Amino acid sequence: MGAPPVPDYEPVIGLEIHVQLDTRTKMFCGCELSFGDPPNIHTCPTCLGLPGALPVLNARAIHFGIMIGLALGCDIAERSLFHRKNYFYPDNPKAYQISQYDVPLCRGGRLGDVRIHRVHLEEDAAKLNHLGASGRIHGSDRSWVDFNRCGTPLVEIVSEPDIHSAEQARDWLILLRTTLRQLGVSDVDMSQGSLRCDANVSIRPAGSTELGTKTELKNMNSFAYVAKGIEAEIERQKRLLDLGEPVVQETLHFDPVTGSLTPLRSKEEAHDYRYFPEPDLVPLLASADMVAAARADLPTELPAERAARFEQELGLHADTARLFAFRAELGDYFERALAAAGANGGAGLEPVELSNWIAPLIERIGSDADPAESNVSPESLATLATMVKTKEVSRDAAREVLTHLVAEGGDPRRIVEREGLGAISAEDDGLGEIVDRAIAADPAAAEQVRAGNMKAIGPLVGFVMRETKGRADGGEITRLIRQRLQ
Amino acid sequence: MLDRDQVLHVARLARLELSEEEVERMAAELSHVLDHIEKIRELDLEGVAPTSHVIDVVNVLRADEPEPSLPREAVLAAAPEPLMDGFGVPSPGAA
Amino acid sequence: MNELIALSAAEAAERVRAGEIDPGELFDAYRQRAAADDLNAFTWVADEAPRDHDYAHTPLGGVPVAVKDLFCTEGVPSQSGSKILEGYRPPYSATVVRNLAEAGAPLLGKTNQDEFAMGSSNENSAFGPVLNPWDRRRVPGGSSGGSAAAVAAGLAPWAIGTDTGGSIRQPAALCGVVGLKPTYGACSRYGMIAFASSLDQAGPFTRNVTDAALLFRHMVGQDRRDSTSLEFPEPIELPRGEDLKGVRLGIPEELVGADAGVDPGVRASFDETLRLAEELGATLEPCQLPHASHALSAYYLIAPAEASANLARFDGVRYGLREDGASDLTTMYSRTREVGFGPEVQRRIMLGTYALSSGYYDAYYGKAQKVRTKIAEDFRGAFERFDFVITPTSPWTAFELGSKTHDPLAMYLNDFCTVPMSLAGIPAISIPSGLSEGLPVGFQLAGPAFSEPRLLAAAYALEQAIGFDGSPARA
Ligand SMILES: [Mg+2]
C-alpha cells in the first residue's frame, strides 16, 4: 500500500484579447486617435456621449476587422449587428458600449494550436485617472476622466479554452501579437495598452473532460505578467482543490509587483448588461468585395505559415521554427543570415546548423533584444557558423568569438586570428603532442580505453580541451586518442 | 406583477434611488401597465423575425478621415466638476 | 404688425422674397409675441435673427421657426423639458435645425415639451405645463405641446417637433394645427435628444398643409451623421390637388371601430370628414390591421427599453445636473438621476430596464419586436388595396389639466391611433377636421414609406374642403 496518489491537474485556459486598431479616427466619429496628448482634446459630441449625438461606423475599422478574421481563419459573417451593452461607469459616457453580441463579424478559426471562438468589433472606453500619490484606484477618493481614448476602435478576440499552461498562453499571445503586427492593423504594444489580455483559468483532474470553475484574470499588461499571473492562479486553484475547498467564480486583479491576485470589488448585483440591437446603426454586410479587399491586404506569409515553412522546408526543430516565426525579428535575422551563408557558398551549411547559433547570440544580447540591432551582423553570424562547419574553429572557440562580436562587432575571421582561436586539428599543429601528454598523464584511463571501454575516454579528451583552451575539435581529438590506443 | 425586490433590483440597474414610498408606488404602477402589456405574450409569433430597424438599409460607413474635434473649453463648459482638464467624479475605488 | 402675423408662413416667405416685407420686422413681430407668451409654450426666445443671411434670397425667406426643446441648438438652452438638463447649452446644433437655418428659417425660440418627449399632455415638463390656446384649463397634448400651442396661438409662424408614438400628431390635433410625422429616416435625428431611437422622427407643425410641405421640404435629407437617414426619393412639391378622384381610403376597424373608445364628438367630426372625402371622389372601405390593437403594448415595451439606454448618459459626469454630497460613485449616479428625472421618465426607465433585463428580454422586448414586424406587414397588406388609411388622430379632444395624471395607462391610450404608424415607420399627417364643443378635432392620414408628397396632396384637398378656421387667439 503506497501513499494516496497526489492528484495531477490539467489547467484549461482561454484568452480574451482586446486590440486597439491603428485607424486614423475613432470607431464612430471623426476624432483622431492619440496617445499621450493633453486630456480631452480629441473629443466630439459622439465620443463624449452628448445628448443627441449619433455613431457612424468607420470603414477602415471594418476592413481591419475582416483582415484579422481572415488571418485567423475565421468565417466572416455575411451580416453582423451591433448591440448596446449597458452599464454605468465614468469611463463609459453613453452608459452603454457599442459592441457586437450575438452576431459577431467573425466566428471560428484557428491560430497555431489554439482555436478561435469569435472576433468582434467594439469601442474602447475613456481613461479614468485617479488622484493621490499612488495614482491607483484604491485609496483615491477623486478620479477624473479623459475622453481622448474613448471610442478607439477595438477588436476583441476570444480563444477557445485550448491552452493548458501559462507558457503556452504567453507563447500563443506572442504569436497573435506577431500576426497582428504583420497585418499592420495595430501597434499591439502591451505596455501602451494597444494589446490587452484577460485570461479565463480553470483546472481539472488530469484525464477529466469536465471543466472546472473558472476565474477571470485581468490587468496582465506584459507577456511576462501573462505567464506569471496565470501560473499564480493555477497554483492558487491547485492549493484550494488540494485542501478540498471550492474555486469561486470571480474576477481577479493581478498585481505584477507583488504577484498577488485580489478579487475585484464584488458588484452589488450580478452583471446584467441588457444587450439589445443598437438602433442608431444599421446591419453590417461584409460583401464579397469587402472580403476580397481585406484578403488582398493580407501579407503573403503569416507567422503560423512561416513556422510551418521553417520546420518543413528548412528542417528546423519545431520549437525553433515557432520561435523564429512568432518573434518575427528573429525569423528575419535568421533568414538574412541564411541568405548570406548561401551567398558565401555556405560550405554545405544546413539551415538547422545556422539556426543553432541564434540561441547563443540571444543569450549574449538579452532575450528580448532584436539581433538586427546588435553588433553582430547576419553576415558575421553566417561566417562564424560556416567556420565551425569547415572546422576552421571549434564550437567552443566559436562561442568565444561570438562574445567578442557581441561586444565589439567586426569580422569573425579577424577575431579568430587576433585572439589565436583558430582550430588545432592536425598532428603537425601540435595536437598529436598534446594527445601524447594526455595519455601519459592518465595511464589508468588509457588502459581502460585500450581494453575497449570507450566511456573512459572522457578525461583524456578533457585534458586536451583544457590544454588547447577549446580550440581543438572534439571529433579530431577522439580520433587521435583512439588511433594511439588501438 | 412586480414585487418590491424586483423593483429594487431594476432601480439599482437603472441607477435610480427610490424612496420607500416610491418603491411601493412604482410596483403598483408598473404592475398595472404590465398587466395591460402582457396581452402580447398570448400572441403566437413563432417564426416571426424581430424588427429592430424599420428601414431596409445596410452598411452605412464613414471614411476613416479626421474631422475637427471640439475645443476643450467647449468640452468642459458644462462639466459639474472640472478636474485636471477632465471630468471629476467620486473615485469608483473609494469606500 | 397683425398683418404680418396673419400671413401663413409660405405667404410670408414669398413676400420677403419679393422684397415686400423686411425679414427683420417679421422676426421682431414674432419675437415680441413669443416673448409675451402666456401659454408657457416657450422655454427660451431669441433676441434677434442671425444677420449673416440675405433672407430675401433664401427659400424660406427668413420666416422664423420655433424649435422643440429637445433639438440641440448651439449655445442655446436645450433641455428636453428636464431638470437634469436645466440650463444646458450644447456645443453643436441638430442637423434639422441647421438645414432650416441654411434654408432661411432662423431660430425664433425653443418650445416646451414633456420631459424627454415622454407624455401626451405636456404636463411632464420640468418647466411647467403648456396651456391649450383654445381653452387654458386644458392641455395642448404632447409631447411637442409647446410647438403645437405656439403655432395655434400665432406665437410662431411654424414650428418643428418630434414624434415617437404620436408626439406631433396628437398635439396638432388637440391644438387645431397641421402636424406631419414623416417616414422614419426622412429627417436626420442627429442632434435630437433621443427618446426611442428606432421611432423618433422630426416633423413640422404648421397652420396649413402648404406650409407643412414647404417646411418639410427643407428638413429632409440624408445626413452622413445619422446612419438611419435616407435621401428623400423625390422632390417635395407644394400641394395643389383639389379633389381625391381615384384615391382609395381604408378605415381600419381596429382603430376606428366601436371598441376603439372614440369620443362621440370626435367620431362625428371624423364621419363628416369621411363624407367630404367621398364627395371629393375618394372611395372608402373598411380595412384590417389585425395587430394594431397590440401596437400600444409593443410600443410601451420598445420605446421605454430604448429610452432606458438613451437616458443612461445623464449621469452627472459631463453635463447637466449633479446631485453632490454623495461620497461614492453609485450614490452620486442614483441621487442625480432620482432628483433630475421626473416621475414619468423614471417610470419608463424602470419599465424599459425591466423589459430588457436578464430573463425577461424574450418575453417582453423580443416579443414586442415581433409584433412590430406583424404591424408593418399589416400596413403593407393594407397599402396593396388602399392609398392611405384614415383614422381620428386622438380618441378625444383636449382634456383638462390634471385629469389623467393619476393614471399612466389612461394617458398612454392617447396614442392608440398614432402608435401603429410609428412602429411601422410610415408617414402620417394630422389635419384639423373641425371643432367639438369648441375644441379642435384632428384626423390622421397615413401612407406607405416616402409617400409624403401624395399624402400632403390628399391632405390639402381635404383641408380645402373642410375650411377649418384655426385661429383661437389671433383674432
Ligand atoms: Mg469587450
Ligand SMILES: [Zn+2]
Ligand atoms: Zn469624437
